[in-house]
Amino acid sequence: MLLQVKNLQCGYGALEVVHGVSLHVCTGEIVGLLGANGAGKSSLLKAMVGLLTPWHGRIWINSRLSGWAPAWRSVSNSVVLVPEGRQIFSDMTVRENLIMGGYHNPDRKSDIDIILDRFPKLRERIGQVAGTLSGGEQQMLALGRALMARPKLLLLDEPSMGLAPLMVEEVFAEILKLRDAGVTILLVEQNATATLQIADRAYVMETGRIILEGEAADLLQNPEVKRAYLGKSYKEVWE
């Protein structure tokens, strides 16, 4: 098991927003984490990489109990978070963004080429200031930057947020390719249909708790999931 989380609680100030969540991700899987806005998905991911200090509970990465280390250490555990809203270094060039992603990677020079082969659009824009890229290109850059650290586990926080339907498809196709390249993925999304179509398993989160979990194919048929998360609009987007 690559990642195991047991009874994790965390929050901001005195406000607890994740109330004891347990989940696991096995090597080679794509695991979806669904839920409405404010369910606590992002907070959970932040706690996994140390951006947020967990109040209670345990996290194992590669079967090793992870102490509460600062966020900049998570990269050395081969866990990399692509945060919500992409968070690229908008006043630095595309190349510099990629270099920063490989800050701890001694082979960063040659890895940049591999990333640029994967995202040819980034190659065209290599010297451009990242803030001037389109939303889709920025998402690819955020993915590329994360890959520069050679992660074993990639935590993706709403990679399709704010993208045009065509771009959304491209991002999901890219995620599938990454899995085939051997990266394990925990995918947080509001786009439930698309997520359940590419995921192996998924969890559904509501107000800080996991309320459903199972095989993605089963959840796709689950009446409760259908009613709450597979609204018509999502279907239209995907089909």
Place this chain on the structure above:
Amino acid sequence: MGSEILILQYLLSGITKGSIYAMVAIGFNLIFSATGVLNFAQGEFVMLGGMIAVTLSFYFPLPVAVAGAVVIVACIGCLLELLFFRPLRHHSILHMIIITIGLSIVIQEAALHIWDEKVRSLPYFTGNEISSVKIYGAAISPQVLWVLGTITVSVILLHIFLRYTLQGRAMRACSSNPEAAMLAGINISNMRTLAFGLSAALGALGGCVISPITMTQYEAGAPLAIKGFAAAILGGLGNPMAAVAGGLLIGIIEAFSVSKLPAAYNDVSAFAILLLVLFIRPHGLFGSPSGQGVREF
């Protein structure tokens, strides 16, 4: 003919003073972009640089004394960050600024104890008080060339560091997006310490080269902090070249106002121009209106 030479003379003296303001302004920028703090103890680095170099010059040759002073002040800068700013990070920016003012007073008092009130200065790096170089008929001290050369080289080196080295880029990444920088594995606390150290080193170096011209005293830092701050704001916070331009501009305005106005108006004219510019361009001469620009550099 004579008036042209006079103008050139004023211009050069303005540029010399302005170079030091520029050095302080760059330090302001470095610390501000890395930590969000406006460090009003910045001028003390200049004073400490000069004072320590003078003391060291009694025991060592001049280049060693200057290098030693720069290294010692850089360490002091790092130490300040470690002792005060790192533990207090979660306080408001206003608190942090007040802390820097407090630190500046403490450093002055300490300097008064160590070096008393006497005005000191380093020897001229080459030549002496009366040697001069003629440029288009204007006589300037070779030390002025030292000041200009040192500042030009420092600005270029700093630029190369920030643009083309891994750690320099990491420092920019920290100011561009601290959270994302952390996620990339950059230890942003250490980057902040480095920013303080670099900024202190730059200030100290400025303090050493200017010392033969302006002399150094325990109180010399505070006015420099104010002028340097004005230069940084005038140029637009967030851009080193803008800080240099802001510094030179304030130096030149000052030099010319001395020639036209009573000495008492010396500081007033520079600040009047600063206020005027801010009134017309709130983001400084070269700053961009988006908040983004503030975090550049």
